[in-house]
Amino acid sequence: MTTLSQYTRRGVLLGVASAAVLTVLSRRYVAAAEPASEIRPFKFKASQDKLDDLLRRVRATRLPDPEIVGDDSQGVRSITIQKLATYWGHKYDWRKIEEKLNDLPQYVTNIDGVDIHFIHVKSKVGGALPIIITHGWPGSIIEQMKIIRPLTEPAAHGGAASDAFDVVIPSIPGYGFSGKPKERGWDPIRIARAWIELMRRLGYSQYVAQGGDWGDAVTEQMALIAPRELLGIHVNMPATVPDDIAAALQPGGRKPDGLMPDESHAYDQLADFYAHGLGYAIEMANRPQTLVGIADSPVGLAAWMIDHDIRSYQLIARVFDGAEEGLTRDDILDNVSLYWLTNTAVSSARLYWENKLAFFQPKNVKIPVAVSVFPDEIYAAPKSWTEKAYVNLIHFNKLPKGGHFAAWEQPAVFCNELRASFRSLRS
Template sequence: MASQFMRSTRLQFLTAAVIAGAICTVLPTPSHAAGVSPQQTAPQADDTSIRPFPKIHFSDEALQDLHRRIAATSWPSPELVPDATQGVQIATLRKLADYWQSGYDWRKVEDRLNALPQFVTTIDGVDIHFIHVRSKNKNALPIIITHGWPGSIIEQMKVIDPLANPTAHGGKASDAFDVVVPSLPGYGFSGKPTAVGWDPQHIARAWTVLMKRLGYKHFVAQGGDWGDAVTEQMAVQAPPELLAIHTNMPATVPDDIAKDLAAGAPAPAGLAPDEKNAYEMLDFFYKHGLGYAQEMTNRPQTLYGLEDSPVGLAAWMLDHDARSYALITRVFDGTPEGLSRDDILDNVTLYWLTHTAVSSARLYWENKLAFFEPKHITIPVAVSVFPDEIYAAPKSWAVKAFPKLIHFNTLPKGGHFAAWEQPDEFVSEVRASFKTVRPK
């Protein structure tokens, strides 16, 4: 993800850019995903129950079709430059495709997912899939964690048990959380909206409904990427049950800075070093990293090729931002840091098998908010800055954006997919962020 984007001029675009045996959920059943078990039933709009989610199992035929399509990839000629300035490099993608075809095992992630308690509930006519792990520790703090694009619940799988079972992972019983990880509408195993209107504000309201349905009288929320957009909208709406939020991709860019960025101007004089660094990171992203977002903001339905070619889908998902792309390239070049080849393909394969390339992209089209501009949040906010994020938010901006800033920390490593890349650091940050808001 990164942001919402307006639909015409560069100025409009960047002003907005300044940036996811039981009654079953609605699940796509395209030809290449046929065989997911069991059969799906249509959601009932008036059904507010929490239902067990069925066992995840895609048919052998669906996986064979995936392998056939990978093998049949029609490859373009190589890039004409020695770097990624023309896009995803063919050598990287061929390595990914080779491993996807001959070494990767989707069944392993199915087993890991099926080991987690999963549920579905219908909110405003859309089935919302979610993982829900209740801690065994008394007085655990409920938390809802939201992924983004090109992410999914795969991003959060490494942090669920450390948050819910802290004593097994170097924490204290008093650090425990009840963990709720939903799939955004149109993503993963959630249903696909059949009408427009599922923007971050709507999703934020739905998440509050979800937490109330689970019986929670108070809770906290966490998110990055679209997860931040949703989480910050929850904070704007400020339901009385929401105690605080934590974000690893905060909206802090001051209005004057946003205007200079939209104009493509050099960094203003007088910025502190960390502010100048943030400005330059954003400026680079706006000038060189928004191709995917422009298309999904304006014409998401046009992305038919992503539903037909798994390698095309992988290339589209890899080409998110320069630092994330560099991290993934290292994975397939044999020098991984934080992520493995299986991590990358677990996520891409989930998009492929659930047929959600286009439905997930529609969230960009739905959003009308400027992503990185402050939202006038008045409840407590915690911020963790990972240095290889799209931009490293300076504390001076965070203090202005969040009047009740209860935690701010800059980490030594990590990027856009913080929970996925650096789960230990992410868990430590979440524990520290909410320590002061836990009910006594």
Template sequence: MSAITLSTTRRELLLTGAAAAAISLLPGALRPAASAAPIRPFSVSFPQEQLDDLRRRVAATRWPDKETVADSTQGVQTETAQKLAKHWATDYDWRKMEARLNALPQFITEIDGLDIHFIHVRSKHEHALPIIVTHGWPGSIIEQMKIIGPLTDPTAHGGSEADAFHVVIPSLPGYGFSGKPTAPGWTPVRIAKAWATLMQRLGYTKYVAQGGDWGNAVSEQMALQEPPGLLGIHTNMAATVPADISKALAAGGPAPAGLSPDEKRAYDQLDDFYKNGLGYAIEMNNRPQTLYGIVDSPVGLAAWMLDHDIRSYQMIARVFDGQPEGLSMDDVLDNVTLYWLTNTAISSARLYWDNAHFPSGGFFDPRGIKIPVAVSAFPDEIYQAPQSWAEKAYPKLIHYNRPAKGGHFAAWEQPTLFTEELRAAFRPLRQQI
């Protein structure tokens, strides 16, 4: 495919054909500046031998003895893992996900010495609000694919033209199709700067950011950096835990007196997670390179990813027991297979190590954000941030809601509720575009 050059009032960007077609749709005010690095179109196509090797490895799994308890207190249960493996080895078809990805405009651009992969879907509605949406671990761009249509084409999904977004979904460094850092230091602070560069490179002069998990850390760092054009952020895993609560949690004692019911529930959720759910994070914080087993065993990788937080695991276990609720078996395997085929189990884990060695505050500690923030507190998140904590953490809180259903992977699990939250969250800021 030959390269072509587009000129827009003395601004030029060298692009291959597919990327040029996407850029040609941009109004003049949104076209990339002359200093922008090349943006290259991207598509997904893994060799069949890699898919055959994956099936062979799944079928050849060496299984441990069954757990000695009747619940999940020892980790991912054998029955769940074996059901996952059976579906993976016999019925699952990665090519369907590959086709869905290739139906979307995908690109690669180099920022700060690293190739960054991203999906970029523009709305047909002229006054759409640009948004950059960031995934976390053990997530990927696959988490957000269900919300692209409702956000970019709201009139076809129960909304109005005034609800439209232009959507940018990047893969974190070391994740998916983005480049893998070869030196330490790619922290949320550095990623936030890269995301601002990306939005500038795409020509967006005013935009918002969204994220949960690491995506929240990145979005909150963007809010702290206040790059030109960032109007506000939305989080579905807010950092709102007051200092006295953090101290009590670290001590492992009972909840402080005087908490409201919502605050007490949040405390109990956090206490349970810190005592029972942090094993994966401790290992990746300290020794990510040791995780060779999940690079060599697909089922080992899947079990490691499933064991993120107890409520997500319980939901996924029900899915493989024939009770889909938001996610399907294929949804779960799409995400795990992406990690496997891109060999990103360890490169993604290093984000924890980088953050631990170049710290920027506790994961749930308020950061002193001064720009507008919107919070959606889903009930089955690691903790459901109480409104009282959110109001203290975010002085410019423009939206707070507690949706009826959803957990850590809210956009993936409950895309309709998640879309409604983003529409409501950013309405107060639309008048600024």
């Protein structure tokens, strides 16, 4: 039996960040260096054979017996997965998202022995601020596709031209179209160093970074490495949990007295997640190669991915019941299909095995930090914890709606948050 304390020793809940410091000389947005010759254009077209095989497997899915309870306590409910499989097997069309992806400028470059895939969209607005945005699990670059045009063309999407960004969205190694590491060591620290190198190759000598989920872990490691060109970061799943709260959340601990209402709510959210929501992460952190089933069954993969956290799962269940939410059925299956077609179910899981950092433990970030708190995230970080975790907090906002996949689910709100977060850092 895997206990929570064993899980924390794997580094998902406890850990200490460390990284080397990099320096550069230029302080302008765009360096004068020639474009890196190793950056190659990229497009993807799934073979019809692979799509036919996917369809066959979806239609041939053998589902388990229905749950024996009338709620979500046993996991993804049978009716949800049946509706998902029916839509996937009879109405979904991968070619639509494939065309949208291929309309975007995509590239691959080899960094530290691994091919890194990324989207790179430059604004037509002069002086646009470069930003590198990192997805998480079970996400991908598809999470951020809705925010590209509003960030690069703000005047056409409710913003001012002065809020324009150049947008870089890489695929984490082992995810999507990036290469799959063949050696150990590709943890958030190493990915952060790769992202710094990627921005250097693109010629950016001043930029900002954003992330949630694994994207938060990588982005905060970039901030700890603190290259001079990184002006600040924005996170939407911040690492703010104080040591006494983390200790109380361990088995046998008890909720501290005297918590403020928002602190008490955050504690309750975390306690529920630790008690009922960590199953997927425990398995991927300990035995990722055992997950053969999600590499062999597309519907099994979908069930594994949509059960990330209870509020995200409940939103997805409502979507397949026909409700209009921030996500659509196609959104959800676009993301699952990308994992399936790239065979990255297990290679993406290995990041949990590699990681030795704590997701929610403060990392002592010193550079400017902006935080957006969405109520249906794994936990809604209280301002009191956030101010202690980030000594240079330049923006904090609690939003009325949104969850773990904020950029994907609430793109307009998310873009407004990025504009407000980084306005003070523009020269």
